Amino acid sequence: MAFRMGVGGGNASSGMGVSEHSISTFLELQRKKIHRYVIFKIDEKKKEVVVEKTGGPAESYDDFTASLPENDCRYAVFDFDFVTSENCQKSKIFFIAWSPSVARIRPKMLYATSKDRFRREMQGIHYEIQATDPTEMDLEVLRDRAN
Secondary structure (H helix, E strand, O other): OOOOOOEOOOEOOOEOEEOHHHHHHHHHHHHHOOOOEEEEEEEOOOOEEEEEEEEOOOOOHHHHHHHOOOOOOEEEEEEEEEEOOOOOEEEEEEEEEEOOOOOOHHHHHHHHHHHHHHHHHOOOOOEEEEEOOHHHHOHHHHHHHHO
């Protein structure tokens, strides 16, 4: 698709490119509900954002948070299912920019400069969370944002 300028190369000022596999995996989460979550990482050699891990539909939020590295940055999307006060089953997709305070400066800068470009490729995200420690992306934070 010629209009997808975000796919492919990139540099530090414009952010990393986004692999086609990253986009198709996100669409599987969004449209087919094949994944509960997808964790993405920047592959500096390929100069693009790639899928690091996916979680099946039966996996929990605890499984998801346990999959994030304690001392390195990642992007993630999580499909959050909940029941409204009117007793309706709903689902919202969260984009999480994980940048722990203990991560090294270079990855923090790389993920910060690439986030907007990557985020634009993920059409249909409902909420975005920037987290530097686990309390900033606690399950209660998602519940509050979704309601």
